[in-house]
Amino acid sequence: MLNSINTNPGALIALQNLNATNTELNTAQSRINTGKKVANAKDNGAIWSMAKMQSASSSSLNAVKDSLQRGQSTIDVALAAGDTITDLLMKMKEKALAASDTSLNTASFNALKSDFESLRKQITKAVDNAKFNGVGLVDKSAKALVFLANADGGSFTVNAQTLSLEGLNLTTALASFSTVAEAGSMIGKMTAALLTATNKLSALGTASTGLDTHLTFIGKLQDSLDAGVGNLVDADLAKESAKLQSLQTKQQLGVQALSIANQSPQSILSLFKG
Structure with a gap:
């Protein structure tokens, strides 16, 4: 050397x-x-870019979860109103049945008639107040609600189920009686109204279950994305x-x-x- x-x-x-x-x-x-083993694009451009895109997707799912949770709350309020309405319908049927008794005196008949009409008005109150954040699923003006389903803007639709007097075919003109005979005919109408209400509530319950399932999936998807990003850059x-x-x-x-x-x-x- x-x-x-x-x-x-x-x-x-x-x-x-x-x-x-x-x-x-x-x-x-x-x-x-x-x-992090990849903290910026200089460390590994391809991996950093991939991780950023997946992180963006995961972050976007927060908005989806918020939307779905809002949907849950809206349906829960509607179901609560539905329970009240079915209870009122059963009481109305009971009043109509009692008023169909031919042995009643006029005072008793009128008292039952007044109770029946009061219960009918309570249905309207329950429907009008069944709203979450100003939105309802059971009032007469209710429309289908569309919630976010994924980070790409896909939708999850919940159909409205009108439980107003109009939706139950129990408007004042159709759901009232002045005689014992009319009270007797009202029993069948109340049975039909109960069937309609329970069917609509069943549809809401099914929608609620679907919403819960999808929300659980979104949570798992977000966790998987976060874990995947961690595997790439941590x-x-x-x-x-x-x-x-x-x-x-x-x-x-x-x-x-x-x-x-x-x-x-x-x-x-x-x-x-x-």
Whole structure:
């Protein structure tokens, strides 16, 4: 090997190795500090881009969950109103049946008639108040509600189920009686109204179950996306910690090797001693 004071190949090689070790050490320290092996596009452009897109999809699902949960609340309010309405219909049927008794005196008949009409009015009140955030599914003006189903803007539709007097065919003109005979005929109408109400509530219940199932799926999908992103960009801290220890030792050895290599030119001085 050429003995020169201008060029020290050994020191150059030692310096190159030390610089490489320092670069690896900085990378390991960055991964430990951030918890990520791909923290930005510079680390790995393809993986970073993929992770960003999946993170965006996961984040978008928060809006989907909010929409579906709003749908749940709207249906729950409608079902609560439906329970009240079916109870009122049963009481109305009971009043009509009682009023059909030919042995009643006029005062008793009129009292039953008044109770029947009062219960009918309560149905309207229940329907009008069955709204969540100003939106209802059972009033006469209710329309199908469309909620978000996925991050691409897909929809989940819940059909309205009108439980108003019009929807139950119990308007004032159709659901009233003035005679015992009319009270008797009202029993069949109340039975039909109950059947209609329960069928509509059953449809709402089915929609609610579907909404719950889809919401559960969205939650699992979001968790899977988050886990997938983590697999792409998260650092294995146990592995990085072990690597850090190894690189720190390698760095110390590199410094010593460079120091030894830098001392080599001094051996040339011995050639000039007499």
